[in-house]
Amino acid sequence: MRDAVLAVARLGGGVLSGATAGLAALRSRAKPLHPRGEVWQGRLVRSGNPASATGVVWLDEPGEDAVLVRLSAAIGLPSLTWDIAGLAIRLSDEGDADVLLATTGAGPLTRFVLLPTLAAHQSGLTTLLPYRTPVGPLFLRAVPEGGSGSETSTRYTLAYARGLRGWVDFAHLELVQRSEAHVSFDPVLSSPPGLGIYPWVALLRAPAYARARRSRGDSARHEGAGP
Template sequence: MAAGVATVPGLVLQAAAGIAGLVRPAAKPLHPAGSLVAVTIHRYGMRDVERLGVPFVDEPGTTEAWVRFSRAAGLPRSLPDVHGIALRIPGAAADGADADVLLATTGMGRISRFVLVPARSRGSAAYSTLLPYRSPRGAVVLAAVPEDEDASTMTLAAATPGGQWIAFADLCVAESSASGSGDEISFDPILNMLDGLSYYLWATRLREGSYRAARWSRRVRD
């Protein structure tokens, strides 16, 4: 039932992304301008009662990764916009390939974590994955909470859709790490999933159309 209901808004998102690609054919019709930075993720590890069956979340360790910061509509910086984080984690997919996690500015409450929130700067609001993933322990949402105005340090956290957030890592931007816009990287959270996570069918139908339209826009641009 949920999958069928999600088909309609999914088609709306696909149409919106497709129109954006026609009006502004670009590598990324949504989140068109961004900056790519190197980051280091220090993972604490989860206690046994908190573990999700997701190695990246559950296990302690240090990971070198990449983050692309962007604004969804590409509005002037003087105006609020929905900010986005595209996180690429090398070797974190089930087959050893790179995994992608995409987050956008939202609230952190039990309802507001599922609501997009425009913000004036990338460090002035929290980010969440918006839609829940399926994990071996059930539905889970991931978040990144900036600790400063530039979001040079962030806390990564996980929660059930209505549960409390549990911090599992610190993310730190490397000094002087800017490496361009990141336009050449095709972030895709549907194709490049973290080991242990998957999307519910309704969530896949909600998102896949917009990513299909974005892939089409890249082909038109190329």
């Protein structure tokens, strides 16, 4: 069964890599994925949640992280309303670990479904694919606390869900000021402490990020292809 899952993930990774190459060939922008966006400096304040411990210190215990955040549109369509919104978070205090989220549903099944940007103000953005933790598969979610339509939300509530269970709030993210930093993200190469990457997730995602780096002539870790 495990070999079958890895084989399917490897095939899917090849398909996504090919799609990324196609986008790179069609556009002149440096980023074939999430070409349009804005970067913010911010802070992430974790309240922790010992009553629903996951075995991941970064989720279970309170703390504060300095972050760089990029808000973006996945495809770069003329109208952001019907694009896929991206929210990328770099945890500067955790070895530059990256978290990438996109607009999806929030239910047990719809959290696996990408949705247009407007969904960000309703169901929020999730990691779409799970992390590996001591308590099993775990998803992260960010829900805007303000702003609607074309307005930029500067505050988000962060939550996690174990498998298909409900969401548990554990932190608040605040965008403090715009940044001129040119930064991209790669959630496969560096994830938050305690949040592991399943082999099948790496096989599915890594080829597209590598392809995007090659299309830009980049090889360094911080020149990933994320949002």
